[in-house]
Amino acid sequence: MNTMTVEREAQQLATAAPAAATGSEAIGIGFEGVSVAYGSQTILESLTLTVKPGEIVALIGSSGSGKTTALRAVAGFVQPTAGRIIIGGRDVTRLPPYARNIGMVVQNYALFPHMRVEDNVAFGLRAQGQTDLIKERVSECLELVGMTKYAKRYPRELSGGQQQRVAIARALAIRPQVLLLDEPLSALDAQIRRSMLDELAKLHRSLPSLTVLYVTHDQTEALTLANHIGIMRDGRLVAYGDVQGLYRHPPNRFAAEFLGRANVLPAQGLESLGGGYARVRFRDQYLEGVNHHGLATGTECFVCVRPHDLQFAPSAAATNSLTGVVRSVQWLGELHNIMLSVGDETLRLTCAPLAEPPEPGTTLTVHFDPADVTLVPEAESHVS
């Protein structure tokens, strides 16, 4: 069982929330050993996770990793075969979706095409019999997402980004206990996605008490928006932590490679150096790094170093320097991406645009600070 409890970091982003948006006390979401299976196939395996009130937790993972199933279990669209789902201290596992008071935004917006924008937003209030609140809430929620002037339009008359804003307004109009976002930006093009990402962050600053479970395969969205990130693989939560911590000190090889595409080099013979540092042998040389996970002496592990922490400027440091052959150099506008072969391993290095980038086939020596290196185990069970 993966047992990970989230410690909420202080929210510094909150600004004064509009009265319309903060009607209720913030509440959290709890997964207690939740498993979901279709026949003999297990989709989600014993997920235990607590999303504290008012925070954004992003679940990321590749297709089929179980992240959407976890979200759908909270919404009530899939029934867990084991475990409990808690929302605001209440066990909702057996409650139908309509009784959970959840706001949900999905990838393809799912606006009701035969209803005007204002009727889409009012739908939940009508369904819950709160017809006296429709005028006030619809107006407030549309204002919150900047769609007031489009109230009379049909969804087909809106762009993708506008439709997604309406979908968010519709979800917020019922003042949900929690907001579930299922790849909400995936259907948008890159430019609108960036803009919507900013707007989602702004929205959460306006609604600091809103608890959000955000499912995405895009790590940029997760890193930008979330307080905590959970990485899913084959139906299991294999890594969980606050955004910075998970990025800087991934708990295992998969997390290191999945989140931020770190360079991961196989190493042996771990020796403790004191002060939290350790030395390992990679090929015929020693590399030093932070033994953040307290790996035992002599164990095999991986040297994890981020592409932007590699430097090829001349350095006096005797340790942590690797020499390899440049395989490719890509100019990506704001940075250069250099692929380097070191024996059988490949290193990726990113840096600010270079006036004279190295030519493919040339030899290059790169250096990295031991403080920027994390020694990670292969096994995902080392995560705690």
Added chain:
Amino acid sequence: MSADTAIALPAGARAPSAALRNLWIAPPLLILVALFFYPFALIVMQALGGDQHVFSLANFERVMHTRQFANGIYNTIQIAVSASIGCLALGFIFSLVIAFVPFPGARFIGRLIDTFISLPTFLVALAFTFVYGSAGLINQSLMQTLHLQFPPLDFLYTRWGVILSEITVYTPFIMRPLLACFSQLDSAQIEVASSLGARPWRIIRQIILPAALPSLLAGGSLCLLLTVNEFGIVLFIGAKDVITLPLLIYNKAIQEFDYTTACVIAVVNIALSLGLYVCYRAIVSFFGGRRAALG
């Protein structure tokens, strides 16, 4: 100069081939005229001219003022409308269950119902006699169980028998477009509606029904069109006093040899069918365009 020639030449060269291509329209057109329009023209001429071949609307006036014709058109419309409403209700419920209530074999049942489209219509009437007829399965069972002297179920040889048979035969015509429509309906809409607090009945009314409306209208119009012209079931059931327009044409032409009256009624029947067909096409075009716009 040379450019003009270069443009003119292919145009000149294309002209004969285009004319030849157009000639290919002639054979199917001739066949169509010979097989359909000519017999149809004969019916209209007989209806207008009668045996004296004097063209006037007198025959129409005479026939349309008879009680037989009035009853025929009343029965035709009443049965067609009732059967179509029944098909719409049953087809909608069946399609909803098959599309949205997951159960093993749902797809198989959908296909099984679909096979009804390929069966001759009177077969259902024949099958119903074995089930609901005086000596049918249900009546015999009830008579034995309850020690009754006469069969308790006695609806098959009435207009209700005709309507029930037509509903059974034509419901798949509603279900086919409906199931296609439901398969394209974004399930996320239903899920989001549910998460917003909508119960199943509200979701059916406010999300599914509006999406299904074009299919319902198109299927309903098609049903109406087919039930107006239904002949086999009405003849096979042989319900007392249930004479529809197609049956009236049959009686006049085959039993009474009154071809003029039969042709007048046939023209009215054709006009009714064409009117319904125009409505059906208009609905399909309107919602087809609207769906394209929504898409």
